[in-house]
Amino acid sequence: MVSFSLDNKIALITGASYGIGFAIAKGFAQAGAKIVFNDLNQDLVNKGIESYKQLGIDAVGYVCDVTVEEQVKEMVSKIEKEIGDINILVNNAGIIKRIPMTEMMSEDFRKVIDVDLTAPFIVSKIVIPSMIRNGGGKIINICSMMSELGRETVSAYAAAKGGLKMLTRNIASEYGEYNIQCNGIGPGYIATPQTAPLRTEGHPFNSFIISKTPAARWGTPDDLIGPAVFLASSASDFVNGHVLYVDGGILAYIGKQPK
Ligand code: NAP
Numbered sequence: 001m002v003s004f005s006l007d008n009k010i011a012l013i014t015g016a017s018y019g020i021g022f023a024i025a026k027g028f029a030q031a032g033a034k035i036v037f038n039d040l041n042q043d044l045v046n047k048g049i050e051s052y053k054q055l056g057i058d059a060v061g062y063v064c065d066v067t068v069e070e071q072v073k074e075m076v077s078k079i080e081k082e083i084g085d086i087n088i089l090v091n092n093a094g095i096i097k098r099i100p101m102t103e104m105m106s107e108d109f110r111k112v113i114d115v116d117l118t119a120p121f122i123v124s125k126i127v128i129p130s131m132i133r134n135g136g137g138k139i140i141n142i143c144s145m146m147s148e149l150g151r152e153t154v155s156a157y158a159a160a161k162g163g164l165k166m167l168t169r170n171i172a173s174e175y176g177e178y179n180i181q182c183n184g185i186g187p188g189y190i191a192t193p194q195t196a197p198l199r200t201e202g203h204p205f206n207s208f209i210i211s212k213t214p215a216a217r218w219g220t221p222d223d224l225i226g227p228a229v230f231l232a233s234s235a236s237d238f239v240n241g242h243v244l245y246v247d248g249g250i251l252a253y254i255g256k257q258p259k
């Protein structure tokens, strides 16, 4: 019997006070999982806890900068002591800096790589040992259209998300024998604070993305819930190293033909 249930599972979703991470955590809770999340400061964590509570979700939040290995070690150790071992990890926390490459400071490039690529490495390597001890687990890395495509001003982000696709495949390769499945979700253009600057009234990017999306709309964070629950559940136990694009068809489409 194929099961999408997450009953009795503990799920850590990084950077999940709001946005895509919050929506995925909401869906996991609806499927039965215990939700644990982190964010950069207590104010954000408190706001996240309140948002979850308003949905009847008893989420536990921790302050942790996922780029700092010592903070991640401390957070995971606390989770394992206070809640239990992590069965499902979603590496969601991410940033973007939209700067023409020749104008980008190397510090900015490194910061994006640090959050979007090095942090998923750090959190995964700290969580994997308990998954091995427990006979398996699920890791989901939030990739991007930029895991496959480039565009102006997002060189650091595309490099990071392209690397995250390969990190996903490598974790799948290295730990598949321990019944750990590591897959990616590649959202299309989703209406969250991260893309708010692109969706301001009259912004040319708005109509551009609509013309590049067969679904002819921006995605919503809730569009990602079903794919995430699938990849977190036993229904995907033989899916490994795959990036599931949830993009309304962008990657399949050359773009709306001029009339
Ligand atoms: P978002 O609205 O900017 O939220 C990102 C979250 O990550 C925020 O809570 C942020 O905290 C947190 N975060 C950033 N750096 C962190 C760090 N060092 N440690 C811990 N938490 C940190 O982004 P989103 O749109 O929900 O995107 C979530 C993920 O999906 C990202 O990986 C993004 O690259 C990816 N994605 C987004 C889209 C899209 O169209 N929105 C499409 C494809 C992929 P702060 O509030 O403090 O910044």
Ligand code: GCO
Residues within 6 Å of the ligand: 096, 098, 143, 144, 145, 146, 151, 154, 157, 186, 187, 188, 189, 190, 194, 195, 198
């Ligand atoms: C951008 C956008 C995209 C989205 C997403 C697309 O500036 O191009 O922010 O990068 O965030 O990654 O999948």
